[in-house]
Amino acid sequence: MPDSAHSALPVVAVFTGDPAGIGPELVETLLAGEVWRSRARLILIGQRAALSAPADVLWHDWPGLRDAAYPPGIADAANGRYMLEGLAQGVDLLQQGRADALCFAPLNKSALRQGGMTQEDELRWFAERMGFQGVCGELNVLQSLWTARVTSHVPLKSVSSLLSAEKVAEAIGMVSRALRASGVTQPRIGVCGLNPHNGDHGNYGDEEQRIIEPGIRLAAAQGHAAQGPFPADTAFVRAIRAEGGYDAVVTMYHDQGQIAMKLMGFEQGVTVHGGLPWPITTPAHGTAYDIVGQRKANAQALINAFELAVRMAHSRRPAPAPLLTKETSP
Structure with missing residues (x-):
């Protein structure tokens, strides 16, 4: 793709979600396809060791959690803190103008609460993190x-x-x-x-x-x-x-x-965190602890969530934001 065409694409931050769930597997499947390359520029938030990613994918790292180990299928405070920090990195990229939309793999609400989330759900957490006090609510999308x-x-x-x-x-x-x-x-x-x-x-x-x-x-x-x-x-x-x-x-x-x-x-369903200042999407299903690591997880909902984030980002911002470099850390 010519550089000028590539720079016109929206930037979508993709977070791998619960490290104890199927999120990294789903994101790996998304990255293995070629369609996303013609639709968006992608910034990946997650652990490098947790999934195989193409060499040209841009990573966004943050200190302290990149090398931590999380036992599969366990919801506890450790992976809850990881998820909250990963979501916070995504919000920062949005607020800094480095990303036009955020798409994240499934989360575990029990672990989020153990990790320190006091809001009723991640939508309210997003609103508080952004300082947003307007009308917002969960939207669900199927095709x-x-x-x-x-x-x-x-x-x-x-x-x-x-x-x-x-x-x-x-x-x-x-x-x-x-x-x-x-x-x-x-x-x-x-x-x-x-x-x-x-x-x-x-x-x-x-x-x-x-x-x-x-x-x-x-x-x-x-x-x-x-x-x-x-x-x-x-x-x-x-x-x-x-x-x-x-x-x-x-x-x-x-x-x-x-x-x-x-x-x-x-x-196949997608959840949209509606009403917020930026497009935020995620699969409507959960973390599927029972099949982690078995390569049985269906990535279609994450692919759909990513596609929807791209469409909403296109309508929101006609001009692209600057990209991070491959090794950028906050």
């Missing part, structure tokens, strides 16, 4: 279908009390902006109801009329059109129809969307 949710990692008994028209509108707006950033110029968004049969005119609950419908109207007034609410048991049927389908479905709680998405493609 061309996206989902957003109004509530996330909370007890099911708390969902109704946490819903509001403003939060419904925020979720619609967040996924609408993310879709546009990924190249969808006119997002088609459907919204789920909360109760069985959409509440059956109030017989099984009234959140649809009292909260969700006003939220859809509020989002429309803010420039983010959506349709619904639809009964949750048919919303995804509507979404995947060849004609008249949707680019995204907004759900009211975690499993309302996650069950459908994982049934449709467990090893």
